[in-house]
Amino acid sequence: NPPHNLEDNEYIEEMCSNVIQDMGNYGLCVLDNFLGSERGKNVLAEVLTMEHQGVFRDGQLVSSKGNNEDSKIRSDQICWVHGKEPNCPNIGYLISKVDSVIMRANKMDKIGQLGRYNINGRTKAMVACYPGLGSHYVKHVDNPNRDGRCITAIYYLNLNWNVQRSGGLLRIFPEGWREDKVADIEPLFDRLLFFWSDRRNPHEVQPAYNTRYAITLWYFD
Numbered sequence: 553n554p555p556h557n558l559e560d561n562e563y564i565e566e567m568c569s570n571v572i573q574d575m576g577n578y579g580l581c582v583l584d585n586f587l588g589s590e591r592g593k594n595v596l597a598e599v600l601t602m603e604h605q606g607v608f609r610d611g612q613l614v615s616s617k618g619n620n621e622d623s624k625i626r627s628d629q630i631c632w633v634h635g636k637e638p639n640c641p642n643i644g645y646l647i648s649k650v651d652s653v654i655m656r657a658n659k660m661d662k663i664g665q666l667g668r669y670n671i672n673g674r675t676k677a678m679v680a681c682y683p684g685l686g687s688h689y690v691k692h693v694d695n696p697n698r699d700g701r702c703i704t705a706i707y708y709l710n711l712n713w714n715v716q717r718s719g720g721l722l723r724i725f726p727e728g729w730r731e732d733k734v735a736d737i738e739p740l741f742d743r744l745l746f747f748w749s750d751r752r753n754p755h756e757v758q759p760a761y762n763t764r765y766a767i768t769l770w771y772f773d
């Protein structure tokens with residue numbers, strides 16, 4: 553990769569053409585080393601501080617295996633961040649960079665699917681923590697009923713994550729792919745993922761056995 557510089561327009565433009573191409577071809581796009589290690593670690597530090605301060609709302613209760621066992625575990629714990637809060641400048645920086653890539657790619661794309669949208673807003677950032685212990689998220693569609701969200705953007709924060717050891721794989725079942733084809737996305741540190749939020753992309757978070765952090769933004773059309 554060229555020296556990593558999100559302040560450099562050329563670098564952003566190159567990234568945008570990747571996003572346009574992959575969203576057009578696959579309906580999803582993975583950008584690795586999005587912020588660079590130092591900035592990524594600053595974002596992680598802010599999330600760990602938030603967790604330490606107990607701002608995460610208790611996650612939904614899910615049964616740990618199938619539905620027969622009555623042992624319930626807490627699943628995704630979340631909290632919403634505007635990004636302008638004084639105690640999380642690095643999360644704010646992340647959000648502004650994801651915004652600039654998405655908005656730029658949306659304008660640049662003249663012929664592809666991304667260009668057909670007019671992205672004009674987004675949710676606040678949802679910081680999610682899966683506490684391990686088999687916490688997971690069942691197969692679902694983020695926006696099944698046209699609520700206006702068109703793109704899901706997820707930034708992962710998990711240093712040295714090993715799916716064989718810790719699970720927590722995101723499995724997407726893209727509509728239109730062959731039955732046996734899925735997209736397995738490891739929740740790796742400093743990885744940014746985009747995918748269409750609607751029924752084209754059912755997905756699940758497989759059981760995680762270590763604490764698993766992610767920051768999600770949903771973009772509106």
Ligand SMILES: O=C(O)CNC(=O)c1n[nH]c2ccccc2c1=O
Nearest residue numbers: 628630680689694706722755757766
């Ligand atoms: O973390 C991931 O890799 C994917 N994550 C998801 O698909 C996902 N989707 N929808 C949610 C709604 C509320 C709280 C958490 C979530 C959530 O983690």
Ligand SMILES: [Fe+2]
Nearest residue numbers: 692693694755
């Ligand atoms: Fe989801």
